[in-house]
Amino acid sequence: MSKPKVGFTWCASCGGCDEAVFDLAEDLLQFADSLDIVLWPCAMDFKRSDIEAMQDGEMSFCFASGAIRSSEDREMAALCRRKARWLVAFGTCAHLGGVPGLANLDSRESLLQTVYGDALFGNASPGQVRPQHATEVPEGTVSLPTLDESVKTLGQVVRVDYVLPGCPPPTRLIAAALAAIVEGTLPPPSSVLAPDVALCKQCPRIESKPDGPLLRELRRPHEHEIDPEQCFLAQGLLCLGPATRDGCDHACIRGNMPCTGCLGPTSGTRDFGAAALSAVASLVDSHDEHQIAALVAEIPDPAGTFYRYSLPGSMLHKRAGGPAGGGPRP
């Protein structure tokens, strides 16, 4: 029997998802005995033409990481969809948009203005030169991908069969997914390849989480010496464990940092940010309406906190209003 062909590829990704595959270390070599890795641009020398040369559906599984935010990403997503029988949204960016998805709080124009027009990074280009899609040079025309108006999830541009969430996806979940491919024990398509339970349920600090409202003041991690045993919420630190899917082996918690929600929601939730907001706000320990307003005002950046990894995959998807952002269009 031939070995299942598996590919890894990336769109708007930092490479952390591929790094997580490397973290399989010796296990990866074992998988290589039973799987044929036919595509992995981050690790080996693959060109786009290699993917194009494949037959449609030639790969059994393609793990695609990264958000979709340029013409190149869209083309790569479409190509992988054609060449793979089963497409896996690999990592939080492919699943929900990830950190690059926070770009949806601004318009494309204001992003370009910040990077190429203002001297923010000390690289304001003379005459505000911006990347052009096509440029004439003596040898001919050279082209660059174009930046899309908004960041999208992989599932918003192509049909996705499986999701393996996480920023990066936990190595244990990757190993389990590859083992399931080898053994033919994958769950039905459209499954999320991670446990369907909230992080709090498995959290080593759950014993110290009070039952009722407990937030009387909010602290930020750098303002407070964090108790390594006690529930973060009981210490006044925003932890998104109540709304976040488990499966990460609590790397952040064990590192004494609260959960930021990278594995996304459990199956009952449509909008992660709204669910996380609800979980945190419910813990505010006050019956006084002014006090409640004052306490929630201490969260400096609600969108960046609750939608840190999931704005493109949320119900609103991006900032409302015209290209400049803000109010309704006339």
Add this chain to the structure above:
Amino acid sequence: MADTESSGNGKAFQPRIVAFFCNWCTYPASDLAGASRMKYAANARVIRLMCSGRLDPQFVLAALREGADGVLVGGCPAGDCHFQDGNIKCRRRFELLLRLVAQLGIEPERLRLEWISASEAEKLRDVVEEMVKQLKELGPLRLEPLPRPENAGVSELPSAAVAADGGPP
């Protein structure tokens, strides 16, 4: 909902309001307004919740996504909640939600939380009238449609190839 309402095709803009009213105070208030034959704007579509504390912030975002121009939430006055403090639980989430939607370019004035007891039909009428007036000033809420693969113009693998394969190996 009639498509003509928010489209502004010659007709005056009529805001769509989705109203979440609690079973014990604001919903009876709207009943009383009806029984008393009060006249007020017909823009609110009422959804009854057993308690305003049941209001999941996702309901509000879903209403906006599905075409509401504003969302009104009605609950029992402080101290009168049928479930002791469900209305306060609603307030805690609502305050934070207002800050979140503002960052996402939606005017917080489109969302309103009011305590309206079962006997305050006049207050209900006034709140709805006020809100309609305010939403008319703000204009329709225009959200871009959510991106979907079927609109991305990607040619799929021929279904025969998938069918022949049956399922994951």
